[in-house]
Amino acid sequence: MGRTAKDSLVKGIIYLATGITLSVLLSIVGFIFVKGISLVNWDFLTRDYNEKVVYAFMESGDVPLSIDEENLNNKQPYDQRYETLLEGPIYVENIGAAISKVSYKNHSTEREQIVISYIEKDSPLNGAIDSTGKAIIIGTDYILQSINGTDFSDMTLEEVSKTISAESGELKIKVVQPGGGIKSNIITTLYMVLLSLIVALPLGIFGAIYLTEYAKPGRLVNAIRFAAECLAGIPSIIFGLFGMAFFVVAMNLQISLISGSLTVAIILLPVIIRSTEEALKTVPMAFREGSLALGATKLQTIFKVVLPCAVPGIATAVLLSIGRVVGESAALLLTAGTVAQIPGTLFSPGSTLTVQAYYVAKEEGNIELACAIGIVIIVIVIVLNILSRITSDKLDVFNKK
Amino acid sequence: MQAIKRKKQKEKIIEGFFLICAFVAVVSVLAITAFVFYNGLKPFISNSYPLWDFLTGVEWRPGSNLYGIFYMIVGSVYATFGAILIGVPVAILTAVYISEMASSRIGKKIRFAVELLAGIPSVLYGVFGLGIVVPYVLNISPMAQGESLLATILVLAIMILPTVVSISETSISAVPKEYREGSYALGASKIQTIFKVVVPAARSGIMTGVILGIGRAIGETMAVMLVCGNPIAGIPTSLFDQIRPLTTNIALEMGYASGVHQELLYSTGVVLFIFIMIINLAVNKLIKAKVGS
Numbered sequence: 001m002g003r004t005a006k007d008s009l010v011k012g013i014i015y016l017a018t019g020i021t022l023s024v025l026l027s028i029v030g031f032i033f034v035k036g037i038s039l040v041n042w043d044f045l046t047r048d049y050n051e052k053v054v055y056a057f058m059e060s061g062d063v064p065l066s067i068d069e070e071n072l073n074n075k076q077p078y079d080q081r082y083e084t085l086l087e088g089p090i091y092v093e094n095i096g097a098a099i100s101k102v103s104y105k106n107h108s109t110e111r112e113q114i115v116i117s118y119i120e121k122d123s124p125l126n127g128a129i130d131s132t133g134k135a136i137i138i139g140t141d142y143i144l145q146s147i148n149g150t151d152f153s154d155m156t157l158e159e160v161s162k163t164i165s166a167e168s169g170e171l172k173i174k175v176v177q178p179g180g181g182i183k184s185n186i187i188t189t190l191y192m193v194l195l196s197l198i199v200a201l202p203l204g205i206f207g208a209i210y211l212t213e214y215a216k217p218g219r220l221v222n223a224i225r226f227a228a229e230c231l232a233g234i235p236s237i238i239f240g241l242f243g244m245a246f247f248v249v250a251m252n253l254q255i256s257l258i259s260g261s262l263t264v265a266i267i268l269l270p271v272i273i274r275s276t277e278e279a280l281k282t283v284p285m286a287f288r289e290g291s292l293a294l295g296a297t298k299l300q301t302i303f304k305v306v307l308p309c310a311v312p313g314i315a316t317a318v319l320l321s322i323g324r325v326v327g328e329s330a331a332l333l334l335t336a337g338t339v340a341q342i343p344g345t346l347f348s349p350g351s352t353l354t355v356q357a358y359y360v361a362k363e364e365g366n367i368e369l370a371c372a373i374g375i376v377i378i379v380i381v382i383v384l385n386i387l388s389r390i391t392s393d394k395l396d397v398f399n400k401k
Numbered sequence: 402m403q404a405i406k407r408k409k410q411k412e413k414i415i416e417g418f419f420l421i422c423a424f425v426a427v428v429s430v431l432a433i434t435a436f437v438f439y440n441g442l443k444p445f446i447s448n449s450y451p452l453w454d455f456l457t458g459v460e461w462r463p464g465s466n467l468y469g470i471f472y473m474i475v476g477s478v479y480a481t482f483g484a485i486l487i488g489v490p491v492a493i494l495t496a497v498y499i500s501e502m503a504s505s506r507i508g509k510k511i512r513f514a515v516e517l518l519a520g521i522p523s524v525l526y527g528v529f530g531l532g533i534v535v536p537y538v539l540n541i542s543p544m545a546q547g548e549s550l551l552a553t554i555l556v557l558a559i560m561i562l563p564t565v566v567s568i569s570e571t572s573i574s575a576v577p578k579e580y581r582e583g584s585y586a587l588g589a590s591k592i593q594t595i596f597k598v599v600v601p602a603a604r605s606g607i608m609t610g611v612i613l614g615i616g617r618a619i620g621e622t623m624a625v626m627l628v629c630g631n632p633i634a635g636i637p638t639s640l641f642d643q644i645r646p647l648t649t650n651i652a653l654e655m656g657y658a659s660g661v662h663q664e665l666l667y668s669t670g671v672v673l674f675i676f677i678m679i680i681n682l683a684v685n686k687l688i689k690a691k692v693g694s
Binding site for chain 2: 010016017025028035203210213215227235236239270298326354355361367370381382
């Protein structure tokens with residue numbers, strides 16, 4: 001084979017390899033978006049994952065329907081991801097709301113239920129309180145299960161509407177707040193990011209200051225550098241094991257937000273140390289010398305001259321860290337748990353978005369939902385990526401001046 | 402004088418504080434090692450389970466007190482080796498394209514794509530594997546399930562791409578221009594220059610990338626857990642056999658294990674840890690060698 005022919009062949013192989021790399025990326029992102037996009041909407045982002053039963057108390061009213069029938073029928077009350085309309089809607093005046101019967105079906109459950117499909121502005125439902133007297137919000141799509149002790153299961157929609165109409169005075173309604181959303185996971189992720197940064201950021205930044213500004217080359221510095229490299233190389237499941245043995249068991253913090261965030265803080269250390277060090281190194285020596293020559297102490301020089309110049313670099317470190325926390329799963333699985341709830345205290349468990357994506361894919365076999373969560377994660381990752389590009393460009397600009 | 406002295410003292414104290422902060426990394430590494438090894442070696446020291454049976458057993462049945470991880474070690478090694486075999490050539494060629502052949506505008510775009518690929522959390526690779534790779538493998542597999550060594554290898558090969566691409570690309574770009582010019586001057590073609598001069602010159606950097614890729618593959622948990630099948634026994638003999646890597650063994654059962662069972666999960670961690678340490682030391686050696694030359 002001639003040289004040119006051989007060269008073109010090799011070139012072809014190189015193009016092919018690059019094509020494979022790019023198409024893999026495209027197909028992963030594409031797969032996740034195509035599979036998950038139909039589930040992503042406002043309800044998905046703002047609802048809890050688990051359904052919640054609430055008893056609502058209110059005074060019955062007499063609210064006439066203010067929109068015409070056709071308009072009422074056009075309201076799309078039910079969640080079309082999981083529900084198909086069977087009967088209705090029927091407007092019930094004493095609760096000022098329309099109800100429908102739908103069949104609910106997702107990957108694991110199938111049932112018929114009565115849902116609220118439209119609520120009048122003056123409806124008594126809007127003034128509902130719970131047993132402790134706290135105001136509660138009842139929205140469309142909530143499931144109606146009973147009124148004043150009369151259960152609705154096995155009733156037709158007609159019967160239900162008659163039962164409700166027959167009641168007056170004080171009403172006690174059992175409603176189920178629909179689930180299937182990821183609000184709790186978003187909030188847990190935010191908590192996790194904040195807590196782990198609060199711990200890791202000062203440690204990492206001060207550590208990096210020591211390494212670049214104070215340390216003289218020697219054993220100690222080598223040990224610290226080596227340790228940081230080791231930390232970067234340890235797989236996250238090992239961090240999880242450590243977090244479990246140390247924070248969860250030895251320090252008795254239980255599987256909780258705090259155990260998870262402390263474990264993740266250790267994972268973040270090398271990331272923060274490395275990028276802060278890089279940022280500090282880009283600050284020209286002349287800045288320090290100028291400051292010292294003006295009579296500033298070393299500490300003043302660091303905090304008033306060096307650190308402010310390194311802010312873009314530190315911002316990059318923060319962004320990288322956020323990405324790391326959002327992406328972390330194995331360590332959190334063992335230390336923060338898989339409970340989809342908003343952690344009430346530092347010591348309650350909660351699952352982040354990634355852990356939840358794993359959980360629904362593995363335990364419930366619901367790939368669509370995992371992909372929907374994946375879309376939220378990928379959007380976060382892309383935004384962080386772009387932001388960190390901007391901040392690191394800032395650092396370069398400063399350097400060129 | 403007094404004031405200056407006090408100021409100096411304050412500076413010293415704060416310097417000490419910075420040192421402590423820096424030292425947290427060292428303490429963490431020591432604590433992680435100590436805790437994992439302490440818990441993991443306990444069952445062998447207290448003789449509650451024989452080390453030999455643990456290392457050579459091919460069944461993991463906590464119910465019947467059988468804890469052998471040999472088939473997991475084999476699974477981990479096969480999966481990692483397979484991923485390297487497929488992923489590394491693709492990654493290196495992509496790196497060559499980015500740094501040697503692409504215009505700077507296109508190179509930048511591909512680099513961004515690779516960074517994005519690196520930023521996707523491993524769980525999502527697993528979800529992709531479960532949704533696309535596993536059904537595909539099932540189609541061609543003689544077995545009744547798609548979760549297999551092959552599916553694991555494919556997912557891991559994808560996952561090591563960004564690591565190997567970005568590190569190889571950096572080291573290929575760092576090869577001095579004179580090398581290329583010299584090669585051209587001798588009449589070599591572009592492709593010859595790339596493969597006979599540039600890539601060999603960037604060898605140690607590429608090796609570092611590959612070893613980091615190995616580290617990532619062997620330590621990967623969540624993605625693998627979704628596609629490997631996690632059988633309770635059996636050394637894999639074909640690509641379509643299910644495997645249970647060391648990492649997933651820990652993640653699957655840590656949540657509810659107790660007693661010897663839990664300790665032996667730590668022991669699984671120790672074995673994994675030793676693999677990782679060997680890899681880390683190799684990386685360190687390579688980096689030092691590079692600095693030396």
